[in-house]
Amino acid sequence: MKTYVIKRLLHVVPVLxxxxxxxxxxxxxxxxxxxxxxxxxxxxxxxxxxxxxEMGLDxxxxxxxxxxxxxxxxxxxxxSIFYHLDVIHLILQxxxxxxxxxxxxxxxxxxxxxxxxxxxxxxxxxxxxxxxxLLAVLGISVPGFWLALMMVIFFSVKLGWFPATGYVSPFxxxxxxxxxxxxxxxxxxxxxxxxxxxxxxSTMLEVLRQEYMTTARGKGLPKVWVVGKHALKNAFAPTxxxxxxxxxxxLGGAVITETIFSLPGIGQLIYTxxxxxxxxxxxxxxxxxxxxxVIINLIVDLLYSYFDPRIVYEG
Numbered sequence: 001m002k003t004y005v006i007k008r009l010l011h012v013v014p015v016l017x018x019x020x021x022x023x024x025x026x027x028x029x030x031x032x033x034x035x036x037x038x039x040x041x042x043x044x045x046x047x048x049x050x051x052x053x054e055m056g057l058d059x060x061x062x063x064x065x066x067x068x069x070x071x072x073x074x075x076x077x078x079x080s081i082f083y084h085l086d087v088i089h090l091i092l093q094x095x096x097x098x099x100x101x102x103x104x105x106x107x108x109x110x111x112x113x114x115x116x117x118x119x120x121x122x123x124x125x126x127x128x129x130x131x132x133x134l135l136a137v138l139g140i141s142v143p144g145f146w147l148a149l150m151m152v153i154f155f156s157v158k159l160g161w162f163p164a165t166g167y168v169s170p171f172x173x174x175x176x177x178x179x180x181x182x183x184x185x186x187x188x189x190x191x192x193x194x195x196x197x198x199x200x201x202s203t204m205l206e207v208l209r210q211e212y213m214t215t216a217r218g219k220g221l222p223k224v225w226v227v228g229k230h231a232l233k234n235a236f237a238p239t240x241x242x243x244x245x246x247x248x249x250x251l252g253g254a255v256i257t258e259t260i261f262s263l264p265g266i267g268q269l270i271y272t273x274x275x276x277x278x279x280x281x282x283x284x285x286x287x288x289x290x291x292x293x294v295i296i297n298l299i300v301d302l303l304y305s306y307f308d309p310r311i312v313y314e315g
Contacts, residue, residue, distance in 0.1 A: 005298070012294050019290045020072070020283070024065050027279050033057075034081055034277035055081065068283065077287075078280035080273075087284040090269060097167060097265035098258070102251045105185045109193035109246065114239075116193075117200025121208060122227060132201070139194025144253060148187035148260045155183060165262035184261045188253060192246035199242045203235035237304055244300035248293040 035051040052058050056067065071078060077087035120132035156164035162183050170177030208231055254267030262268070266285050273281035 005302070008298050008301070012291070015294060016287060016290060017069075020069060020287055021065065023283055023286045024068065024279075025061065027277075027282055028061055030274070030277065032277050034279060037277050068280075072287070077284035080281050081278045082273075082276050083278075083281075087280045090281060091266065091284055091288060094264060094266050094269050096169075097263055098251065098254050098267060100170065101181065101184055101188070101254060101257070101263065101265060102247065104181055105188040105250050106192070106243075106247050108185050109189040109196060109250075110243070112189070113193040113196035114200055117197040117239075118204055118227060118232065120197070120201045121204035124205060132197070136194045136198050139190050140198075142190070144187060144191055145256050145260065147190065148183070148257060151183050151187055152260070167261075167263045184257050184263060187260075188250050188257050192250055195246060196239065196242055199239045200235070203238045204231060207231045207235040240300055240303055244296050248296050251292060252289060 033048070033052070035048050035055060035057060049058075056064060059067075068078060075088075077091075079085065080087055080090060083090060116132055116135075120129045123129050152164045155161050163180055166180055168177040168180050170181070204227075208227075254263075254265055255270050256267070257263070258265045258267035259271045266289070270282055270285045272278075273285070
């Protein structure tokens with residue numbers, strides 16, 4: 001197990017290097033000069049050029065990349081162009097908001113997806129199954145940003161049940177914080193829940209057709225025990241893969257959600273930094289998100305052995 005984990009972590013290095021290079025060079029293709037944006041449209045050309053030299057933007061792009069990469073390898077993600085703060089400080093300041101949003105969204109998605117997927121599988125070809133299929137297709141088809149905007153218009157503007165924007169930490173005021181996170185969490189969770197629920201239904205149907213399930217039912221075991229104890233655990237390993245991918249998608253999709261609901265997280269930080277051409281922030285945030293995605297996939301792989309004892313990790 002330890003050898004497997006070490007090998008997987010070593011494989012992360014070239015992946016992050018590739019992601020860092022792609023992000024770094026793609027950012028330079030975006031029209032707009034960070035120095036010109038920083039000093040304003042009416043600044044003298046000499047002032048702009050001076051700022052470019054201070055930022056190191058006067059050097060060739062590949063030189064800028066290797067200078068930045070060497071700093072990152074030492075744990076230095078650079079300094080924000082507009083905030084004049086260390087990028088790692090800004091990330092750590094905004095990270096709790098994104099983590100709380102992602103965690104609550106995934107909890108909501110699982111609470112909605114797993115029971116509905118099991119119910120649809122147990123009642124295959126019934127009206128419950130057809131209703132589930134319809135709702136799952138709608139959940140996959142509706143764009144997340146459109147759903148978020150419609151929820152703001154209906155639940156915030158029309159009904160006034162929830163705030164349209166703003167954030168209160170649940171650790172400071174639990175009920176006030178949860179009140180501000182209801183709409184963002186639902187808008188993020190519905191797509192993930194639809195995908196997870198469909199996978200749960202498919203894997204449950206496959207397991208329920210196995211001979212040992214027929215034997216368990218033939219012994220007169222309660223249906224709840226047969227489904228919950230025998231079927232769910234054996235069917236959950238493939239679903240776990242989808243859950244891992246959806247958790248990564250939730251964290252990555254925080255850019256849209258946090259921007260719409262004005263949540264001060266990593267997503268909103270990335271969105272603002274792209275508009276300001278604040279390269280160090282965008283590079284640091286995306287590199288951190290990519291690392292988080294890789295770690296999530298590693299944890300999912302390690303959890304396979306719990307749900308399926310036949311899986312053994314060798315060095």
